Amino acid sequence: MTPSVLVWFREDLRLADHPALHAAASAGRPLVCVYVLDEESEGLRPLGGAARWWLCQSLRALDASLATLGQRLVLRRGAAADVIPALAHECGASAAFWNRRYDRAGMAIDDKVIARLRKTGLSGGTFPGGLLAEPRHIMNKAGEPMKVFTPFWKKLLALGAPRRPRSAPASLPAPQPVASDELDAWALAPRRLEWAGGLRQSWVPGEAAARKRLAAFLDNINGYAGSRDRPAEPATSRLSPSLRFGELSPNDVYYAVRFAEDSGRASSKDVEKFLDELGWREFSYYLLHHCPDLATKNFQPRFDDFPWRDDANDLRAWQQGLTGYPLVDAGMRQLWQTGWMHNRVRMVAASFLVKHLLINWRLGEQWFWDTLVDADPANNAASWQWVAGSGADASPFFRIFNPVLQGEKFDPHGAYVRQWVPELARLPDRFIHEPWAATQLELADSGIVLGKTYPAPIVDHQTARRRALAALKHIAG
């Protein structure tokens, strides 16, 4: 019997531009496509709730696309270093292929899998597929990892054109029948039904839907550079969860945007601005690769002794969107209801937790990890550290967002606030970002009783700002 080839899907739940799948398909041998739910291996961070929901839907979608090619997705559960070699033997495979990952725990597992495969005469083939550039290829003159975004991104782009994406295989070799777990038995969907309901209303996971979102974004990219910061406008790509789970490869996105530019559909300004965001994703994975503890350890050690406040009430108010600052609350509620928050608001809300409340960025990182559908081990950790000031190329400690000014600047008519904080919806524009500045009469006209129907600010901006500056100046460097 012809030995089969095993393709191990991980954070690349797609058929297009999937180098490992492409290589396996070209071998012309029976194919086994597998996904392993690994909740046992040392050091792997368990997915948060919203991401588990996305994963479940995306696996279903991937299985359906494989089915159109006569294939199916085999589901297995357990420590990957056991499961993959065992499955390879079970189905008589001679090789297992996968696309690389870049976190330390994941790479250690992959090394172990390769070692075990080799021990019994099988081979493992690994491919680049998740990043525009391999992290080890970008170093400064001293041979050290780079620490500043702009030179990093310039260097990456100067390496030459990124790998060209391939389209999905038109056909796949016949499957090798293998037993599979039932997806429903994994119970990935959240227990709270209404939470899953909000996610389902907001998103369609899977490669096909991701490609539709990419196309819709390109149709709408005109003016992106300016409108991307206004959370009430549908200007951002909303591709983050798809990139997180690899429903699209960054190469696919990169070239789609470049093509829009070359064909005159998109201005260079808008394109550069958007590709910068893809660049930040690269930079985050790059940092995680060279600094594997990014989610728990300060990138800048001088933050190690910072006296964070331990205040469960303030943390809860922030999580629930009850800080009394409309823009922050709107963001936190959008997050809870849809599993996603607009980028501009993420910065303001995160800054509020860290700087106004002086709560440890790790607690914010953890909350986002649990609630974001795009929660990503690299982006989430790097971005929280960036906001906190402890990260690479971080926001300086004295940069403290004023949630009122940010609201007035980026949500001038309060459309975003009105959508997510409906109890403020009737406030006039001039008070929508600072309801406490309205008189009792004006509040009453809008049906608001401050402290009852909507909270008074849990901290005074001026006071909190000065407190943060005083606390942070000790570690300024």
Place this chain on the structure above:
DNA sequence: TGAAATGTTGGGGCG
């Protein structure tokens, strides 16, 4: 990928 404090300037009201 800020905001506040502080400094400077210039037009206009006014004595």
Place this chain on the structure above:
DNA sequence: ACGCCCCAACATTTC
């Protein structure tokens, strides 16, 4: 007519 003051408006510095 002139100087003085006020204070936007803008620029610079500081956190």
